Structures are given as structure tokens and as C-alpha cells.
């Protein structure tokens with residue numbers, strides 16, 4: 352099919368194609384990909400959304416580059432800046448909203464080979480942005496296991512269910528949080544990100560260290576306002592995690608159990624996921640290893656608790672009338688190389704889509720003061736059209752809450768929008784996953800600080816162009832700042 356057109360006079364497709372070829376030829380020492388792999392490397396999981404599938408299908412970069420060192424990154428960025436070429440940063444491409452799909456061709460800067468763990472200390476570690484999260488955890492634990500080490504075992508505080516393939520830079524650039532957010536909130540919670548080293552997109556690129564809170568100015572803006580080279584993040588004690596499924600006949604009992612377990616202060620845990628009927632049946636159909644792990648027609652709660660907290664888990668399951676239908680020790684999980692994590696968060700959507708292509712999903716944040724009540728009311732109101740999937744997490748401020756990745760039986764865009772509105776009408780925040788513009792998703796509105804940061808780090812507007820609406824308002828934002836109408840975050844001098 353023909354690629355859709357996102358016309359922009361700054362990025363004439365023929366000129367971009369021709370100048371990209373010139374940059375490829377000028378830097379033969381760097382790994383370039385220009386064959387048919389470019390198409391796959393120009394995509395993410397945008398197709399979870401029927402709306403984005405229509406809008407973004409067929410988008411393609413002109414070349415992909417895979418630098419291995421900071422010098423190589425600098426050489427590529429400098430050359431692209433001189434030629435005014437769009438640059439779209441990519442980790443592993445597991446984002447959901449066409450985040451790393453280039454609207455205007457140009458170069459995909461794939462950081463997956465820029466992937467060293469730089470150091471690890473108790474409670475904090477630093478790595479290059481392209482490190483896969485599973486690899487970072489592995490290396491931190493290997494460091495702890497070295498003879499004579501007094502480091503102790505540490506792991507990332509929150510990882511997406513895509514931890515096996517996704518990069519730390521990708522989580523920062525496009526993600527939210529995940530398994531572990533029940534303890535530490537989303538990645539954006541104060542204390543989770545200590546610092547980032549970012550590169551400016553200029554003919555002579557500069558690398559600049561931003562410490563928290565400025566370190567978060569580049570977070571979850573789809574790589575539109577800075578290229579992150581390194582991240583320094585908080586880590587958590589790595590316990591042996593027991594994985595279990597607890598099944599319930601009644602939705603309300605499963606919901607109340609999930610909420611109580613999430614809040615139980617004496618039980619050390621890493622995740623609690625509620626999958627209301629018929630999701631357990633969809634998962635069992637989609638994935639043979641899960642067949643028989645739950646009773647058909649029941650509501651399931653998937654949990655990861657520290658092995659030493661199992662007694663508390665069993666006690667609470669019995670108190671709420673649940674049946675433990677699956678239990679695996681950390682060693683059993685390790686040996687099988689299969690984890691329940693890969694059925695939670697958006698992996699639930701992935702598996703469900705294998706069975707029923709008519710499904711899509713929404714993302715939502717409940718009100719911590721009444722999340723259980725809201726989840727009951729919405730199920731009553733929306734019935735079978737919305738399949739309830741809730742992840743219990745802490746908010747950025749620390750309150751226990753739940754975040755939804757509800758599956759929707761898609762009929763029309765209008766009905767999809769109506770369902771999102773019904774959630775909003777019940778006081779539930781929607782982070783619309785059917786849009787590709789930063790401000791139309793979780794951010795919700797133009798953030799002057801994000802735009803001002805882009806002016807410093809990407810003054811030519813080359814990073815993932817077309818995704819940040821606020822970029823078109825930069826002159827007004829600067830005029831408002833000069834007139835004292837908005838106060839912008841202070842960035843270090845560079």
C-alpha cells in the first residue's frame with residue numbers, strides 16, 4: 352500500500368530520501384540498514400489500535416542506523432542536522448502509539464547496540480539507553496554474585512511486560528511503568544529517575560547531563576525533545592518472586608481481593624493484576640502453557656509476591672474466597688523461562704488479539720479514593736462490551752490505585768470514543784492510546800517546559816517531527832515566558 356502523506360514543507364520526501372542517501376554514503380564506518388528490514392524497523396505496535404492502523408500503516412524511514420559508541424551517535428546526529436533530516440530514535444520498537452514511526456521518513460536512530468551497563472551501586476544504577484531491561488537486571492545480579500561482592504541483589508524498580516525486548520531508553524521515552532509500579536509508582540515518580548545524559552541535535556552536537564527534576568523533561572514525549580544517551584535510575588531489592596493465579600467466581604470478590612492484596616503492607620509484592628471473565632478464557636485459548644491454569648468462566652488475579660510472603664497471600668486468598676490455581680517458585684519460573692508478567696499489562700491485549708481480532712483497548716487511571724467503586728460501576732454500566740483488566744499500582748504521589756488496560760469489543764470509532772467518555776464521566780482518567788500526537792495522549796495538553804526543552808535540545812525541529820503539537824506554538828510560549836505569563840523550568844547552561 353502507498354505510505355500515507357503527512358505533508359510538511361520542511362521535509363519534502365524526495366529531498367529527504369536523496370539527502371539521507373548522501374549521509375549514508377558519507378559515514379561508511381557506521382552500521383546502516385537500507386534493505387527491506389527498514390520497513391519492520393519503522394514500526395511499533397501501533398496496530399493494537401484500529402484507528403492508528405488506518406492512519407499510520409505504510410510509514411517508512413529512508414534508512415536505519417545502529418551506532419555503537421557516543422562518537423558514532425554524534426557523527427550521525429551532526430550529519431543529519433547539517434542536512435536537516437528527520438531523526439526518529441528507536442529502542443526496540445515495542446511502543447504502542449506509532450511512537451517511533453517516522454511521519455516524514457529520514458533516519459531511524461536505533462540505539463539497541465548502544466547498550467552497556469555503566470555501573471551499579473546499592474539502590475541506583477546507570478546504563479546506556481539501548482540496554483534491554485532484562486539484560487540490565489541480569490548484569491546487576493551478576494555483579495552482586497561476584498566473589499567478595501557486598502552489593503546485594505538489585506533490579507529495576509518498574510519494568511513493562513515487554514522487559515525482555517524493550518530498552519531502558521524506550522521505557523523513558525515512550526513508557527509509563529509496569530511491574531513494580533505497585534511499590535514505586537510510575538517511572539515519573541520522584542526518586543525513580545536520578546539523571547539523564549542527552550545529546551543536542553545540531554551540526555556540532557553537545558552531550559549534556561540533566562539531573563532530577565529536569566531529568567524528567569524528556570520523559571514520555573516520544574523522543575521529540577531530546578536524544579537520551581544514558582539514564583541513571585533507582586533500583587530495588589531483587590527478591591525471589593513467587594508467581595500465582597488466584598481465581599474467583601464473582602467479579603466483586605476478585606476486585607476486592609486485588610485491591611486488599613495491593614494495599615497489604617506486610618506482603619512484599621511486585622504486581623497484582625485483575626483479569627475479569629472472559630479474559631482468562633481468552634488467555635488460555637491464546638497460550639497453550641496457560642491451558643488449564645484457570646477454571647473457565649472465572650475471574651483471575653495474577654500476582655507476584657516475594658516467596659517469603661506466600662503464607663500471607665494464601666491467607667488472603669482464603670479470606671476472600673479465592674482458589675489458587677497456579678503457583679510457581681522463582682526457581683520454577685527461571686527454569687521454564689516463562690513468567691506471568693508476559694500475560695499482564697499490554698501483553699494481555701497482545702494475547703487476546705491473537706484469539707479475537709475484533710478487540711482493541713483503552714488505558715485509564717482510576718481515582719485512588721474510590722477506584723474499587725468505580726470499577727464496579729463501570730462493569731455494571733458497560734457489561735460485555737468492555738473486558739475489565741486492571742493493574743494495581745501506586746500513583747505518582749504514592750496512593751494505592753488501579754490503572755486499566757480494558758479490552759474493548761470494537762465496533763466504530765464513535766463508539767470507542769463514547770466508551771472513553773463514559774469512563775471520564777465516572778471520574779476515570781483516559782490516556783487515549785488511539786492517537787499519535789504527544790498532547791492528545793497521556794500528556795493531555797501542551798506543556799511549555801517540554802517545548803522549551805525541545806528548543807534547546809532540538810532547535811531545528813528534527814526529532815520525530817509531527818508528533819509534538821506544542822512545537823507549532825513555540826514562539827507564543829517564548830513570548831508568554833518573556834512577558835512573565837508562564838514560568839519555564841531552568842535548564843543548565845550549555
Ligand SMILES: Cc1cc2nc3c(=O)[nH]c(=O)nc-3n(C[C@H](O)[C@H](O)[C@H](O)COP(=O)(O)OP(=O)(O)OC[C@H]3O[C@@H](n4cnc5c(N)ncnc54)[C@H](O)[C@@H]3O)c2cc1C
Nearest residue numbers: 442443444445446511518520521524525526527574579696
Ligand atoms: C505487548 C506490550 C506490552 C507493553 N507493556 C507495557 C508496560 O507494561 N508498561 C509500559 O509502560 N509500556 C508497555 N508497553 C509499551 C512499550 O513496550 C514500553 O514502553 C517499552 O518500554 C518501550 O521500549 P522500546 O525500547 O521498545 O521503545 P521504542 O518503542 O523503541 O520507543 C518508544 C518511544 O521512546 C522514544 N525513545 C526510545 N529511545 C529513546 C532515547 N534513547 N531517547 C529519546 N527517546 C527515545 C522513541 O522515539 C519512541 O517514541 C507495552 C507494549 C506492548 C506491545
